[in-house]
Amino acid sequence: MKPAKFVLLPAVLALSLLPEMVFAQTDPGVRSDTGVNAGQPLASVTHNANDLAFFQSGLAQFSEHQTVTGDNPGLGPRFNMDSCGACHSQPAPGGTSPASAIFPNVGPNPQSQVIANVIVNGATNTIPYFVLANGPVREARFPFFFDQFGFPNPNAPNGGVEDLFTVSGRADAGACSLRQPSFNAARATNNIIFRIPTPVFGAGLMANIDDSTLLANRGAQANNNLGISGTFNHNGNDGTISRFGWKAQNKSLMIFAGEAYNVEMGISNELFTQDRPLPGEDQFGSGLLANCLNLAGTGYPEDITHSDGTSASTVTSDVGLFNAFMQFLDQPTPSTTSPGGAASIANGRRLFSAIGCALCHTPSLTTQPSKLTSGLGNAIANLFSDIEIHHMGARLADNVSQGGAGGDQFRTAPLWGLGQRIFFLHDGRCSDLLCAIEAHESNGGEATTVEAVFDQLLTPSQQQDILNFLRSL
Ligand code: HEC
Numbered sequence: 001m002k003p004a005k006f007v008l009l010p011a012v013l014a015l016s017l018l019p020e021m022v023f024a025q026t027d028p029g030v031r032s033d034t035g036v037n038a039g040q041p042l043a044s045v046t047h048n049a050n051d052l053a054f055f056q057s058g059l060a061q062f063s064e065h066q067t068v069t070g071d072n073p074g075l076g077p078r079f080n081m082d083s084c085g086a087c088h089s090q091p092a093p094g095g096t097s098p099a100s101a102i103f104p105n106v107g108p109n110p111q112s113q114v115i116a117n118v119i120v121n122g123a124t125n126t127i128p129y130f131v132l133a134n135g136p137v138r139e140a141r142f143p144f145f146f147d148q149f150g151f152p153n154p155n156a157p158n159g160g161v162e163d164l165f166t167v168s169g170r171a172d173a174g175a176c177s178l179r180q181p182s183f184n185a186a187r188a189t190n191n192i193i194f195r196i197p198t199p200v201f202g203a204g205l206m207a208n209i210d211d212s213t214l215l216a217n218r219g220a221q222a223n224n225n226l227g228i229s230g231t232f233n234h235n236g237n238d239g240t241i242s243r244f245g246w247k248a249q250n251k252s253l254m255i256f257a258g259e260a261y262n263v264e265m266g267i268s269n270e271l272f273t274q275d276r277p278l279p280g281e282d283q284f285g286s287g288l289l290a291n292c293l294n295l296a297g298t299g300y301p302e303d304i305t306h307s308d309g310t311s312a313s314t315v316t317s318d319v320g321l322f323n324a325f326m327q328f329l330d331q332p333t334p335s336t337t338s339p340g341g342a343a344s345i346a347n348g349r350r351l352f353s354a355i356g357c358a359l360c361h362t363p364s365l366t367t368q369p370s371k372l373t374s375g376l377g378n379a380i381a382n383l384f385s386d387i388e389i390h391h392m393g394a395r396l397a398d399n400v401s402q403g404g405a406g407g408d409q410f411r412t413a414p415l416w417g418l419g420q421r422i423f424f425l426h427d428g429r430c431s432d433l434l435c436a437i438e439a440h441e442s443n444g445g446e447a448t449t450v451e452a453v454f455d456q457l458l459t460p461s462q463q464q465d466i467l468n469f470l471r472s473l
């Protein structure tokens with residue numbers, strides 16, 4: 001892969017003639033200025049009363065905290081958190097992980113509500129070792145099932161989500177007694193990996209890019225000298241390109257919403273109709289115990305389309321409303337001046353393409369016509385992703401396969417909204433952009449050469465321009 005560097009040299013050297021400043025490059029940090037519209041609906045949605053009503057009902061559902069029984073029933077018996085918004089909240093509903101979602105003393109109502117569901121009201125949960133004050137929201141997966149001696153069995157791939165908490169011990173959980181997964185045992189045998197939330201700003205645009213556009217983009221990148229050759233993950237049901245999640249394992253926002261309602265909160269719905277046991281309980285056990293079923297007392301599925309609703313948004317199921325909210329969320333607007341000023345950001349954008357970052361992080365793709373709302377149609381999605389999965393090498397590999405994506409393959413992370421994110425990479429291991437970029441360099445990773453160019457051929461001031469550009473997004 002070495003010769004590639006020389007191919008790039010002229011471009012990089014030309015750019016290095018620009019005036020240099022005397023400081024070491026640093027991540028400017030989470031951008032706090034205004035001028036971004038993260039969390040806002042598309043303009044075309046605000047101009048249509050019916051669509052806006054859907055968006056607002058969706059936002060309300062997305063932010064609502066669920067309980068086992070009562071007004072918003074169905075939580076559990078296993079769950080990770082009690083609302084979409086508790087995990088997707090930075091810097092606005094729909095975003096990514098806040099700095100601390102479930103610790104006491106971190107403030108106002110949403111958090112206390114989560115705590116109430118997790119560790120008070122008699123709940124018997126202990127907080128897993130990896131859920132840290134000021135750490136990201138983390139979900140856990142065990143790459144392999146354990147054998148009878150308690151060791152991970154490499155011939156028995158698992159990789160499903162191990163829900164952190166149970167409703168056991170709470171008055172409204174009755175006699176349902178469940179144990180949390182053995183996170184400490186998984187840690188001791190090195191059989192645990194983590195995932196943090198991905199943002200859903202602009203998700204409707206991503207859902208509305210035709211496969212032909214993605215394939216043409218891939219074709220245009222194909223002849224690079226940098227060792228980059230991504231593929232697509234495909235949906236098992238209809239064979240088309242899937243696009244959501246860290247491994248592009250999920251086809252649509254509706255399916256993701258149904259899956260998340262069941263996996264994250266334990267709420268069965270019209271897409272995923274049973275309460276969900278842990279992967280091991282379903283594969284090798286006897287499923288959920290009878291006294292853990294139908295805790296809400298409503299029958300299944302717990303979330304349904306309401307034939308007695310009086311308006312479109314009250315007929316629609318919660319899953320349908322989550323979908324509407326996510327479809328209608330606009331992409332974030334980048335800043336042209338902050339951080340570092342317009343010249344630095346513009347130079348960073350040029351360098352980002354010149355050294356090959358943009359071969360995976362495609363700056364923009366155009367959507368197909370939309371029947372949902374005009375703002376989603378023939379629009380430019382500035383997502384900075386090709387939606388392809390790439391081999392990222394041993395350093396980032398998590399040994400979990402999802403659909404066609406293997407253990408070290410990940411979807412090029414869309415970078416829109418990056419300026420206001422706190423945690424980076426699939427497991428949230430970095431909160432500094434340099435750390436995230438550095439992790440691209442790994443044996444067997446397609447981004448290794450590009451990362452080496454960033455590291456070794458750019459001056460500190462050029463690196464700073466790229467960091468400023470990234471934080472302007
Ligand atoms: C416990 C935290 C948590 C909760 C609660 C949660 N999510 Fe997520 N969400 C995640 C994580 C983690 C991912 C990344 C999953 C992966 O690919 O491994 C994610 C990814 C997503 C994505 C994929 C976006 C993309 O472009 O990749 C969508 C859509 C989504 N969540 C919707 C929802 C909805 C709707 C709800 C509520 C029903 C919800 N989530 C509740 C943690 C959460």
Ligand code: HEC
Nearest residue numbers: 357360390396410411412413424425426436446447450454
């Ligand atoms: C071979 C394709 C590829 C190239 C080239 C590439 N990236 Fe990435 N990038 C990815 C993938 C895949 C991820 C997600 C990896 C993970 O989470 O494990 C990612 C993640 C990131 C993230 C973290 C985003 C998040 O949501 O957490 C940043 C920042 C980033 N890349 C910047 C860059 C920069 C800057 C360059 C050029 C120096 C670059 N990337 C080159 C594929 C690539």
